[in-house]
Amino acid sequence: MNNPRLLTGLLVATLLSGGVCARGSSPAVITLDEIFAAAEANSAQLRPSLTAVEEAEKEISVAQNGRLPEINANLNFSYIGDGFITKRNFSGYEKAPIPHFGSGAGVNVSQPVYTGGxxxxxxxxxxxxxxxARYAAEFKRDNIRFQLTGFYLDIYKYTNLRNVVEQNISQARQVLAEMNARYEQGTALRNDITRYELLVSNLELQLIKINNVIDILNRNLVVTAGLPDETKVIPDSTILSRSLPTDGEAWWQQEASSNAPALKLARSGEEISKVAESLVKADKLPKIGLQAAWTIDGPILVEIPPINRNLSYWYVGVGVSYNLSSLYKTNKSLAKSKIATRKASEELDATRENIRLAVSSDYVSYLEAYEELKTQMKSVELAERNYHTTSTRYSADMALITDMLDAANSKLDAEQQLVNARINIIYYYYKLLFTSGKI
Structure with a gap:
C-alpha cells in the first residue's frame, strides 16, 4: 500500500487499539482520532477495501509477466503401429513395418519484442x-470516519441533553417540594401539584429515552470501529473548545479539488478508459517476437522404409504475426471504447460539479452554525431569566402554574437547542473535512 495516510493510520492503530480495547466495560474518554485509528485497524467494513488494494498491486506483477519470454518444453513417448502401402487406387497392398517405440522432446522460446503497445x-x-483501488479504499475509509463522527457527536449531544434533562428534573423536584410545602400550608392547589408531577414524569420518560439512544449509538460506534463489544465511549469534551480554522470557501474548494477521493476515483476512471482504448488499438498492429527452438524426434517416419533413428534440429529467428480479422472487428470495439472514454470524462465533470456544490453548501451550513450558536446562547439567557422571574412571582402568588410550566418548558427547549448548536459547529466542520477529502 503506497498511501502514507493509510499506512500511518494502521501504525497508529496498532499502538492505540490495545489501549482502547483494554478499557473493557468501564466508561472511558476516547478521542475521535483514537476511534479513527481503531477503525482503520479493526473495522470489518474497511477490511475488504484494503484487501482489494493488495489484490490490485499483485495484478501489476501479473501484467509485467507479459514482458518475460514464453518457454515451452515437451516430452512424449508413443507406440507406433505398423503401416501399409497401396497404389493410388488402393490396390497392391503391402505391409510396411515401422519401429514401434516413438519418442520426442523439444524446447521453444519466444520473446516479445513489439506488441503494438x-x-x-x-x-x-x-x-x-x-x-x-487505493482511492476507493480512501473513499471507504472517509465514509466510515464520517459515519463514526456522526455516532460520536450524537453520543456527545445526547450525553449533554441527558445532563440538561437531569438538571431540569432536579429543579422540577425542588419546585414540587416547595409546592407540597405550600399545599400543606393551604396556599397551593392539589391540581397544581399534579400538573407539575406530570412534568417531572415526562422528564423522567425523556431521560429513559435519551439513555436508550445513547446505548444504541454507543453500540453502533463500537461495532463500526471494531472495538470490543463491552466498550463504553465517553466523548472527549475538549472537542468543543478547539480552535477551528476560519479559511474561506475558496480554500476549501481548492482542497476538495486536490484531495476528494470521489474526484480521484473519477479521474482514475477516465485514465483507465483511455488506456483501454489504447489496448483496443493495439489489436490492429502486428506482433513481433524473437523465437528459438530445439527438437528431437524418432523414428524418422518420412522415409520409406522408416529409419529407426532420432532426428534433431534447432532454429532461431524472428516471428511476425498479424490478426487480419482485426481489420473489420476492431473498429466497432474501438468506437465502443471511445464512447466509454467520453462517458468517463462526463462522469468526472459531474463529480467535480457535485463536490463543488457540496463544499459550498457545507461551508454555508458551517458559518450558519456559528450564528445559530450565538442566537441559542441568547435564547438560553432569556429563558433562564424568564424562569427565575416566573419562579419568584409564583412563590409570591403572582403567577399561575401554567406560567411555571411554560417557563420550565421554554428553558428546557432553549438549553437543548444550545447543545445542538454547539455540536452542529463540530459536525459541519467534519462534514467539510469529509467532502474535501481531509477527514
Whole structure:
C-alpha cells in the first residue's frame, strides 16, 4: 500500500487499539482520532477495501509477466503401429513395418519484442486499477470516519441533553417540594401539584429515552470501529473548545479539488478508459517476437522404409504475426471504447460539479452554525431569566402554574437547542473535512 495516510493510520492503530480495547466495560474518554485509528485497524467494513488494494498491486506483477519470454518444453513417448502401402487406387497392398517405440522432446522460446503497445498498456492499466483501488479504499475509509463522527457527536449531544434533562428534573423536584410545602400550608392547589408531577414524569420518560439512544449509538460506534463489544465511549469534551480554522470557501474548494477521493476515483476512471482504448488499438498492429527452438524426434517416419533413428534440429529467428480479422472487428470495439472514454470524462465533470456544490453548501451550513450558536446562547439567557422571574412571582402568588410550566418548558427547549448548536459547529466542520477529502 503506497498511501502514507493509510499506512500511518494502521501504525497508529496498532499502538492505540490495545489501549482502547483494554478499557473493557468501564466508561472511558476516547478521542475521535483514537476511534479513527481503531477503525482503520479493526473495522470489518474497511477490511475488504484494503484487501482489494493488495489484490490490485499483485495484478501489476501479473501484467509485467507479459514482458518475460514464453518457454515451452515437451516430452512424449508413443507406440507406433505398423503401416501399409497401396497404389493410388488402393490396390497392391503391402505391409510396411515401422519401429514401434516413438519418442520426442523439444524446447521453444519466444520473446516479445513489439506488441503494438499491448503489454505496456496492460501494465499501465494494472497500475491505474491499483491506484483506483487505493482511492476507493480512501473513499471507504472517509465514509466510515464520517459515519463514526456522526455516532460520536450524537453520543456527545445526547450525553449533554441527558445532563440538561437531569438538571431540569432536579429543579422540577425542588419546585414540587416547595409546592407540597405550600399545599400543606393551604396556599397551593392539589391540581397544581399534579400538573407539575406530570412534568417531572415526562422528564423522567425523556431521560429513559435519551439513555436508550445513547446505548444504541454507543453500540453502533463500537461495532463500526471494531472495538470490543463491552466498550463504553465517553466523548472527549475538549472537542468543543478547539480552535477551528476560519479559511474561506475558496480554500476549501481548492482542497476538495486536490484531495476528494470521489474526484480521484473519477479521474482514475477516465485514465483507465483511455488506456483501454489504447489496448483496443493495439489489436490492429502486428506482433513481433524473437523465437528459438530445439527438437528431437524418432523414428524418422518420412522415409520409406522408416529409419529407426532420432532426428534433431534447432532454429532461431524472428516471428511476425498479424490478426487480419482485426481489420473489420476492431473498429466497432474501438468506437465502443471511445464512447466509454467520453462517458468517463462526463462522469468526472459531474463529480467535480457535485463536490463543488457540496463544499459550498457545507461551508454555508458551517458559518450558519456559528450564528445559530450565538442566537441559542441568547435564547438560553432569556429563558433562564424568564424562569427565575416566573419562579419568584409564583412563590409570591403572582403567577399561575401554567406560567411555571411554560417557563420550565421554554428553558428546557432553549438549553437543548444550545447543545445542538454547539455540536452542529463540530459536525459541519467534519462534514467539510469529509467532502474535501481531509477527514
Amino acid at each position: 499491448a503489454v505496456t498498456n496492460a501494465i499501465k492499466m494494472a497500475e491505474l486499477k491499483s491506484t483506483a
